[in-house]
Amino acid sequence: xxxxxxxxxxxxxAIDPSGIKGLWLRxxxxxxxxxxxxxxxxxxxxxxxxxPTIGDEALYGGLDLxxxxxxxxxxxxxxxxxxPSALLLAMAERCPGGLSARLSHxxxxxxxxxxxxxxxxxxxxxxxxxxxxxxxxxxxxxxVVWSDTEALEFDDEALAQARARLPKVTLSPAFxxxxxxxxxxxxxxxxxxxxxAMAAARAIAALGGRQEVSDDDLKQAAELVYAHRALxxxxxxxxxxxxxxxxxxxxxxxxDTPEEQTEDNQSIPDEMLVEAARAALPxxxxxxxxxxxxxxxxxxxxxxxxxxxxxxxxxxxxxxxGRLGSGxxxxxxxxxxxxxxxxxxxxxNADRPEAALLVRPSDIRMKRFVETSDRVLIFxxxxxxxxxxxxxxxxKGAIEILLAQAYARRDHVALLAxxxxxxxxxxxxxxxxxxxxxxxxGLPGGGGTPLAAGLQLAFATAxxxxxxxxxxxxxxxxDGRGNIALDGSADRAVAEEDALRLARIIRGxxxxxxxxxxxxxxxxxxxxxxxxxxxxxxxxPRADAxxxxxxxxxxxxx
Amino acid sequence: xxxxxPALRLAHPVEHMEQTRKKSRQPFPFSAIVGQEAMKQAMIxxxxxxxIGGVLVFGDRGTGKSTAVRALAALLPEIEAVEGCPxxxxxxxxxxDWAGVTSSxxxxxxxxxxxxxxxxxxxxxxxxxxxxxxxxxGEKAFxxxxxxxxxxxxxxxxxxxxxxxxxxDLLLDVAQSxxxxxxxxxxxxxxxxxxxxxGSGNPEEGELRPQLLDRFGLxxxxxxxxxxxxxxxxxxxxxxxxxxxxxxxxxxxxxxxxLRDRILGARALLPTLxxxxxxxxxxxxxxxxxxxxxxRGELTLLRAARGLAAFEGDATVSRSHLRAVAAMSLSHRLRxxxxxxxxxxxxxxxxxxxxxx
Numbered sequence: 001x002x003x004x005x006x007x008x009x010x011x012x013x014a015i016d017p018s019g020i021k022g023l024w025l026r027x028x029x030x031x032x033x034x035x036x037x038x039x040x041x042x043x044x045x046x047x048x049x050x051x052p053t054i055g056d057e058a059l060y061g062g063l064d065l066x067x068x069x070x071x072x073x074x075x076x077x078x079x080x081x082x083x084p085s086a087l088l089l090a091m092a093e094r095c096p097g098g099l100s101a102r103l104s105h106x107x108x109x110x111x112x113x114x115x116x117x118x119x120x121x122x123x124x125x126x127x128x129x130x131x132x133x134x135x136x137x138x139x140x141x142x143x144v145v146w147s148d149t150e151a152l153e154f155d156d157e158a159l160a161q162a163r164a165r166l167p168k169v170t171l172s173p174a175f176x177x178x179x180x181x182x183x184x185x186x187x188x189x190x191x192x193x194x195x196x197a198m199a200a201a202r203a204i205a206a207l208g209g210r211q212e213v214s215d216d217d218l219k220q221a222a223e224l225v226y227a228h229r230a231l232x233x234x235x236x237x238x239x240x241x242x243x244x245x246x247x248x249x250x251x252x253x254x255x256d257t258p259e260e261q262t263e264d265n266q267s268i269p270d271e272m273l274v275e276a277a278r279a280a281l282p283x284x285x286x287x288x289x290x291x292x293x294x295x296x297x298x299x300x301x302x303x304x305x306x307x308x309x310x311x312x313x314x315x316x317x318x319x320x321x322g323r324l325g326s327g328x329x330x331x332x333x334x335x336x337x338x339x340x341x342x343x344x345x346x347x348x349n350a351d352r353p354e355a356a357l358l359v360r361p362s363d364i365r366m367k368r369f370v371e372t373s374d375r376v377l378i379f380x381x382x383x384x385x386x387x388x389x390x391x392x393x394x395x396k397g398a399i400e401i402l403l404a405q406a407y408a409r410r411d412h413v414a415l416l417a418x419x420x421x422x423x424x425x426x427x428x429x430x431x432x433x434x435x436x437x438x439x440x441x442g443l444p445g446g447g448g449t450p451l452a453a454g455l456q457l458a459f460a461t462a463x464x465x466x467x468x469x470x471x472x473x474x475x476x477x478x479d480g481r482g483n484i485a486l487d488g489s490a491d492r493a494v495a496e497e498d499a500l501r502l503a504r505i506i507r508g509x510x511x512x513x514x515x516x517x518x519x520x521x522x523x524x525x526x527x528x529x530x531x532x533x534x535x536x537x538x539x540x541p542r543a544d545a546x547x548x549x550x551x552x553x554x555x556x557x558x
Numbered sequence: 559x560x561x562x563x564p565a566l567r568l569a570h571p572v573e574h575m576e577q578t579r580k581k582s583r584q585p586f587p588f589s590a591i592v593g594q595e596a597m598k599q600a601m602i603x604x605x606x607x608x609x610i611g612g613v614l615v616f617g618d619r620g621t622g623k624s625t626a627v628r629a630l631a632a633l634l635p636e637i638e639a640v641e642g643c644p645x646x647x648x649x650x651x652x653x654x655d656w657a658g659v660t661s662s663x664x665x666x667x668x669x670x671x672x673x674x675x676x677x678x679x680x681x682x683x684x685x686x687x688x689x690x691x692x693x694x695x696g697e698k699a700f701x702x703x704x705x706x707x708x709x710x711x712x713x714x715x716x717x718x719x720x721x722x723x724x725x726x727d728l729l730l731d732v733a734q735s736x737x738x739x740x741x742x743x744x745x746x747x748x749x750x751x752x753x754x755x756x757g758s759g760n761p762e763e764g765e766l767r768p769q770l771l772d773r774f775g776l777x778x779x780x781x782x783x784x785x786x787x788x789x790x791x792x793x794x795x796x797x798x799x800x801x802x803x804x805x806x807x808x809x810x811x812x813x814x815x816x817l818r819d820r821i822l823g824a825r826a827l828l829p830t831l832x833x834x835x836x837x838x839x840x841x842x843x844x845x846x847x848x849x850x851x852x853x854r855g856e857l858t859l860l861r862a863a864r865g866l867a868a869f870e871g872d873a874t875v876s877r878s879h880l881r882a883v884a885a886m887s888l889s890h891r892l893r894x895x896x897x898x899x900x901x902x903x904x905x906x907x908x909x910x911x912x913x914x915x
Contacts, residue, residue: 019800056675097720098676105675105716108624129760130717133619167801176797177790184789189782190620194793195800329679332687467767 003149006036009137009224011154012203013113014042015162017086019199020136021107022114024092024127024228027141029119032149036139037088039152040115042159045086052094054080059102084111092116092127100128107134136196138228162206169202171213182222182273187231197225219276226277322366334365376412376429376470377402380458381440382478382518383419384449396440398516399477403436412470414461415439418454420447421488425457429465448490451482452498459502462511474506474513474535480523496525503533514538586799588629589813590806591622592792593783600776600886601630602817603865604754606824610861611775612733612755614718614766614890621780622792623758627714630756631671633814635822637710641665644702645709645749654749656700670711672704672753676720683728684740685747700747705738708753718757719766726770729755733773772851775858776883777890779903824868831864832874840880840914847913848906850891859887877914884910 013023027033040047050059061079080087087103089095095103095116106112114135118127126132179201180194201221205213319331321338339359346358379399403413413436415427426439454476462472485494506513513535517526522539530537591598600613615623639646640653641661647653650662674683685703704713713729715721732738738751755774759766771777783789798806838860845855860875862883867875889902 097717101676101717101720105673129619171797173794176793177786180790180793181786184786189618191622191782191789191792191796192620194789195796198793198797329681 003144005224006139006141006144006149007152008204008220009139010036010039010042010152011159011162011207012200012224013115013137014044014154014159015203015206016166016199017043017045017113018084018111020113020196020203022087022112022116022135023137023139024116024118024132024135025139025141026118026120027139027144029117031146032141032144033117035149035152036141037115037117039154040086040088042154042156043086043113044163045084045113048080048085048087050080050087050089052089052091052096052099054099056102081106081112087112087114089114089116092118092131093120095128095131097128100130104130104134132229133190133192136200136225138224140228158207162203162209165209165211166202166206169205169211169213171198171202171205175201175213175218178270178273179218179222181270182277183226183229185270185274186226186229186277188226188229190229193225193229197221200225219273222273223276223279226273230277319365319367321362322364323361324364324366328366328368331365331367335359335363338365339363374412374470376414376462376465376472378414378416378429378458378461378465378472378474380423380454380474380476380478381415381417381443382449382451382454382476383417383443383445383447384479384481385419385446386449386479386481396443399440400437402475403440412465414465416454416457416461417443418450418457419445420450421453421484422450423453423457425461429461429470448484449478449482450484450486450488450495451478451480452486452495452502453484454478455499455502455506456486459506459509459511462506463509466511472511474511475516476513476535477516477518478526479519480517480526480529481519482525499529500532503529507532507534583803584807585628585632586625586796587807587810587814588626588633589817590795590799590810591626591629592795593788594622594626594780596778596886597623597626597780599866599883600778601626601756602821602869603776603862603883604756605630605634605821606865606869607828607861608752608754610754610858610865611773612757614771614774614777615756615758615780616761616777617758617780618782619760621782623780624716627671627712627716627756627758631669631712633818633821634669634671634712635818636666637669638664639667639710645706645751646670646711647750648710652750654747656747656749657702670707670709672708672711672713674704674713674715674721674725676717676722678704678725680724680728681742683725684732684738686740686742687745698745700740700745702749703738705732705751705753706749709749709751711753713753713755715755715757717759718770719759719761723767726767730769730773771890772854774890776862776886778886779889820869823871824865827868827871828864830873831868833860833864834874834876837863837875837877837880840877844880844884844910844913845888848888848892848909850888852891855888855891859884862887881910881914884914 009023013020025033025036027036057077057079059079059081061077061082064075064077067075067077087106089103103114107114114131116127116131116135120126127135176194176198179197183193183197198221201213201217204217204220205211208214208217210217319334322328324330336357339357342360342363343358346360350358352358379402381399412429413427414425414429415436416423416425418424426443427436430436458474458476462474465472482495482499483490483492485491486498487494513533515526515530515533515535515537517523517537517539519526519539527537588598588601597613597615600615604610604613615626617623637646638648640648640650640659641663643653643659644657645654646667647659650659653659681703683703684705685701688697688699688701691697691699732751733753733755736750736752738749740747757766757774783792795806841856841859841863845853845859848855859880863875863879866879866883870879872879885903885906889906892902892905
């Protein structure tokens with residue numbers, strides 16, 4: 001990435017901060033990033049720093065409790081979102097869904113602009129999709145070295161002139177259409193992207209002192225806005241799309257009829273815009289971004305049973321001195337109790353001795369709750385003929401070690417086996433170790449490998465336990481030669497397709513899983529299944545039972 | 559934040575947003591939304607008959623879900639309410655005792671469309687002890703929550719699938735009974751809370767609990783428009799709205815007004831509408847064929863069909879109305895088949911073709 005692109009990005013942002021909505025800055029903290037953040041002052045809005053755990057009180061303002069209590073009348077404090085500002089969100093990759101929804105809402109109203117500092121180290125961390133969709137610009141500084149950069153200095157005068165010129169800059173309808181088409185061709189389904197690109201094109205034209213957007217402006221705008229949104233070419237074929245996600249609209253039209261595109265009477269063919277956008281970022285970066293987006297959407301789900309750090313509900317704990325507005329609930333009785341002994345003393349030298357109760361901030365007591373959600377380990381064990389002969393006993397050994405650990409942690413355990421034509425829930429979620437062991441010992445073997453049926457039952461069990469407020473994890477032990485389809489027919493191709501579909505569904509529901517390959521030689525098809533499920537894959541030949549439990553422990557987040 | 563938290567009372571997100579909205583210009587007009595006919599129709603139906611019970615809009619990002627809800631707020635006719643009443647009572651005698659409303663003057667105000675922010679707490683939703691008065695004046699008073707303000711209006715939840723479960727539980731209960739009961743911190747208070755629940759979300763980010771799903775009368779799925787021409791049209795209208803606001807609004811406001819009149823006309827027509835027995839039979843036959851749980855499916859289907867008939871100015875409900883609203887009334891009430899990738903909407907359409915030829 002050239003440093004000039006960084007400069008142009010900042011200039012565009014400074015010219016139309018509320019139209020562009022913001023910048024997604026992907027970089028580790030360091031001198032290079034500092035060069036960018038130091039120049040954010042050119043945005044003609046007050047700079048406000050946010051952090052991912054910021055509370056609503058800070059965002060929206062509220063009652064200033066200390067001042068209210070001491071003065072005896074309502075005193076308000078201002079919120080950060082009260083006036084249009086340039087919001088700087090640090091550690092944006094950790095931005096929780098609630099904050100991203102709030103920021104999205106703020107961005108949808110005119111006025112704000114957001115610079116998201118994304119320090120994501122690996123591809124499984126990513127800016128929330130809602131923000132990715134809204135922020136116009138993207139900069140990736142991870143491959144930029146200090147020697148390639150230079151201090152950014154901007155001509156404030158020129159930027160101010162460009163801002164003044166901006167409202168008069170026109171963009172021809174043909175250009176708007178070209179931008180829309182290019183977005184469709186790049187597989188960008190959100191309609192926000194073309195609007196942002198139009199805003200960027202206008203800003204670039206204003207910067208260049210033009211009254212009308214030119215071909216070149218359009219191309220640069222497409223580069224800035226589309227490049228990181230484009231689906232990587234490897235993902236373009238629609239059959240790779242996950243089930244709920246229809247192929248990006250317009251894509252078919254755009255790809256099936258390239259002739260029509262070029263015949264259009266435009267001064268700039270869409271392909272040029274597409275190429276410009278594609279050339280702007282390296283392909284592997286696109287892949288990484290796409291991977292991050294996917295993980296985010298899969299694991300971002302917050303359903304029943306997720307563990308919550310509770311200060312709102314759950315088993316009550318003794319209340320503690322605290323501060324209002326930190327997300328907790330006030331324990332009124334305890335607060336009163338804390339204030340009570342001091343009343344005569346305070347009344348003696350109070351400004352308002354007539355007040356019924358003299359409460360100081362130090363009296364405030366907050367309620368605390370603990371809430372832990374039980375985990376349940378769902379073992380899906382392949383008891384087919386092939387597995388039985390090979391390593392069923394070893395798998396049983398591994399499970400027993402895991403069971404012991406689960407017992408120590410008081411996790412629930414469920415056991416299901418798949419063999420023959422279908423899967424069977426041998427043990428519904430239980431905490432009884434003895435029972436589980438007994439059932440495991442008596443596990444019969446033989447028959448085909450209905451892997452898909454096993455996955456289906458594991459999924460159903462996981463969903464059920466999730467609905468009961470538990471946090472399920474699926475552990476699949478198989479030798480991978482799935483050869484029985486869901487409908488019971490012995491068709492290997494259909495069987496594998498079924499298994500992959502179920503794997504996608506499991507990933508789609510954000511259920512953590514692990515696949516343990518019990519075959520004598522590692523099965524590439526299982527590794528693929530694990531990838532599809534976004535689950536760790538472990539081949540047993542390279543691992544003893546203890547190592548399995550280590551990996552599973554890691555997968556469970558111990 | 560918390561309701562027991564005075565910090566948020568006066569400058570709460572919702573107030574804050576409303577203030578911002580007032581200061582800024584009018585939302586994008588409803589009539590100017592390109593395509594998304596199912597979503598628009600569902601919203602119009604709930605405006606005609608709030609008893610239908612809300613709309614759930616699920617779909618991709620950037621398809622105009624939020625735009626449509628905000629536009630609907632501007633489109634809805636005004637309501638008459640007692641001045642200063644926290645629950646927008648229609649008659650002075652309906653005002654709850656705890657509110658201490660002294661005025662009996664009626665004022666006209668826009669139909670309330672209340673945003674329920676994601677991180678909202680229980681206290682903020684149902685209302686709680688007025689902590690400021692408790693602390694500074696030693697009084698026990700009730701501070702009404704969002705449910706009170708949404709009475710007789712709309713409650714809008716963006717990203718409804720990300721809403722925390724304990725809030726969902728509260729909503730389920732109130733949406734069902736139409737009454738909010740507060741028993742906490744020594745308060746014992748109840749007030750009416752009848753509202754149309756509008757939810758939007760992106761299914762990629764998580765599913766909705768079936769219980770909540772069932773509370774929405776209608777559900778529609780939106781996707782980005784697929785053909786280039788529509789997309790270009792969307793972009794151009796939006797661009798005109800941003801950059802040629804006055805002319806754009808002058809043009810579309812007329813259309814919005816016409817639509818509002820049509821909605822009011824349909825409301826007036828609704829009580830006189832005839833529902834032949836054959837239509838009832840059709841409703842039942844369709845729901846049995848689809849195996850939808852409970853009878854709420856039939857009731858909603860019928861109400862929606864009646865709303866549509868009234869909107870189209872017909873005197874009698876007919877099979878064609880049923881067919882038109884079947885997918886949006888029933889698709890979210892079917893048992894989920896995780897392997898059916900076509901979605902339940904397609905199942906309903908298939909079944910409608912078989913049962914109601």
